[in-house]
Amino acid sequence: MFFTYLRRELRRRRKAALVVASGLALGIALVIIVSSVSSGMTKAQDKVLESLYGLGTDMTVTKAAAAQGSTTERPRFEFDAKGDDSTQSTDRVMVQGFQTLAATTVDKVAEQSGVADAVGGLSLTVMKVDGQFKRGEFKQDESAAQDSRSGPGGGSGQPQGEVQGGGASFDVNSFTVYGTDVTQQDLGPLTSSAITKGRTFKAAETDAKVAVVDASYAKEKKLAVDKTVTISGTKYTIIGVSTADSGDAAANVYVPLKQAQTLSSSKDKVTTVYVKAADSQQIDAVKSAIQKNISGTTVTTSADLADTVSGSLSTASDLASSVGKWLSIAVLIAAFLVAGLLTSSAVSRRVREFGTLKALGWKSGRVTRQVVGEALVNGLMGGVLGIAVGLGGAYAVTAVSPTLTAQLGSSGGGGGAMGGGPMGGGGAGRQTASKTLDIALTAPVSLSIILIAVGLAVTGGLVAGAFGGWRASRLRPADALRRVE
Template sequence: MFVLTYLRRELRHRSRQAMLVATGLAVGVGLVLATTATAAAVDDAQTAVLHTLNGIGTDLTVTATPSADRRAGATGSGSADGSGSADGASSTGLSVAGGAVLDSSTVRAIAGLAHVAGVADSLVLSEITLPPTGSGGIPTSTRIDGIDVTRLGLGPAASATLRSGRPLSRADSRGDVAVIDTQYAAAHHLGVGSTITVAGTRFAVVGIVSQPTATGAASIYLPLAAAQRLPAGQHSKPLAGKVSTIYVSASTAADVGAVETELAALLPSATLSSSRDLAEAVNGSLASATTLMHDLGTWLTVGVLLATVAAASLFTLASVTRRTRELGTLKAIGWTSWRVITQIMAESGTVGLAGAALGVAVGYAGIGLVNAVAPTLTATVGTGTGAHNLAVHLNAHTEPSTLAAAALIAIAAALIAGTLAAWRTTRLRPAHALAEVE
């Protein structure tokens, strides 16, 4: 009881000193919270932009590398323009994106690798539709993705949002059904229940999806087996049992490098693309902000921590120095060094708690300010004529774990300062202390 009474007395007696230390700790905590919240907002914005890229949801993408003399041509007839195409339009046939394919047995081999958590395959096709003769129009290209309906969480359909109808499911693995993009549906006046024709094969539209504005989005999604049954255009071999892209998910983020190494050994001639490659496809002010926040966040956090500990230590040591006679008197009347140390640590811990609470309030104020004044960032996805500009709004936020960590930082800084001051008191001799003038 005496310790608590003495603690209250000392904190009240030195309230200005205590508030100064608590304010310093609060500023440090507030800066850490505001910085980490802003960094989290930038990361979320980058994730949202990356989500528009084909292949998101996977750690690595494997595609076949075409040989030097291989060309993705097209022959045959049929229309991919659906019921809304112009009369007289004709199709040059299908071609495989990239002009090269992999055998589906490759998927099973990849699934057996040690650090692989999931695998999905797809067959990406393209059909060129010629305008009616004499119309003066230009040919149009329709991208068709045959997707693995047993693993819809991976691959090109993962970022699509269902707008009407239903998505493809396991039951559609052998069916002639399709899901189409909203823009494609609007351009050709299609809806759920309509019929489209791809390379002479009719498909019933069972769903319509919207996709983020980016490169690589398909107009038509078919079950993989249905896509593999389509005519192969100029390819001499049929597409049955063939895939063009394999999406691979690692067991953990730390295993991505190991999976990349395993894939390179298993498929030395294939082309591997990782999440890092996707990130490099994004540029603009968002990319600059991401780099800046990562660098600034790291160094600012370290600098704030060092400055906070240093300032708290100096103030606490100065306080202990001014209390030399008082502490010497306590030791002279029987207080042990351990009891004096406990008293100083208790005072420091209390100041640390006050600084943590005030720092959380400062941090939330800083986060609100960031959300109020942060400019809208831009991101450019893709290159050339396929590039798309996206506006990205920052939403700084913090998690309970971050709040707890920031509060612990303030308390730890105060305790470190108290430890240094307490260590000094252990060297204090009562006779010398009593001779000091406070």
């Protein structure tokens, strides 16, 4: 009887049911689209941060910033004169930011409560200067020479003229080198790249002259597996080529940590400690513990890095998380209220019907259940329609894939907003390296979003049913009899 009556009433009031379902569908579709776009924003930001941190890293530990006004080391290049036209070539291997920590800091960090793993790395910049000095040639002034010979006293006897030509031409080429702990390769920047050719390091190659090069750098310099790359006069055999997941690698060349320490004369030194927390919910507590127990360090979490992301990605993310969220809530509330009011209004127009049913023996509870059942079906219809529209909107966003830009490294200071890793770090007053990434936005729809949509549909139906059911329960048979003509 319940379902028969339900089907008949919904068919008889198709327009009203469609209005209620459409209102709920609009709110549910908006929730799905905003939630999926927000999820896409989060993934885009994670991809940006992976290019700085590496997969699985929750925070980095770097040397604390030096006091303002202190002097920092500057690169110096010295050349020897070698004949008239001498070719000069020299390399200078520098620690990025000129800030290092003792390698023992890695063990201290690993001992802190809440730390699951910690690994050190050394980030270097190699500046290679190639060029040639050319000696100038003296050109004698012929007219002045004749005057000096024919004049009284035969002139001063000194040749007259000027030095022409000569000078120097030098080319400066720089690239980045990252020293990685080959015994622990599950943390650090190299984990955000995939080995596309060759292989990665072996645990036994702690001090071997081997290297992994980034695919873009390998293409530019025409490097390949089994060839060699020279760093400050030392040749390293290329064992693998890596491609960064985000399209921008943390370094051009990766070598074992001990080799990087040797190249930069930084024995038992690291620039960055990459940390993985045992519980992602305790990252702030781990950060506080490290800063409290290990002096002279700066701890940078992924949340800190996210604050340095600017550009259209940051703007769109803020809009999706603030304006989009509140707009969705406002539309949902409005949809629920409209559905409730329409259902209540429909009950008012059915006074004679419900009053007659009560006169025939229907109890108030049965009438209420009938109204709630109709409203619940309307809500489910709205949910199905809203999910369809929401999925269509999310698919459209993914198909178009608008490109957003992320600007990184806009602040200065030691340790930097970049956490002092391969992409940043620095001494006092040093501006962190600015970096722009282009990220294609997608709008992935997860099962949890669909379940939320279903829950909202049911909730909308129950809210509408509560309005109508409360109104129906208050009807008396006498109200119906008074309206019978």
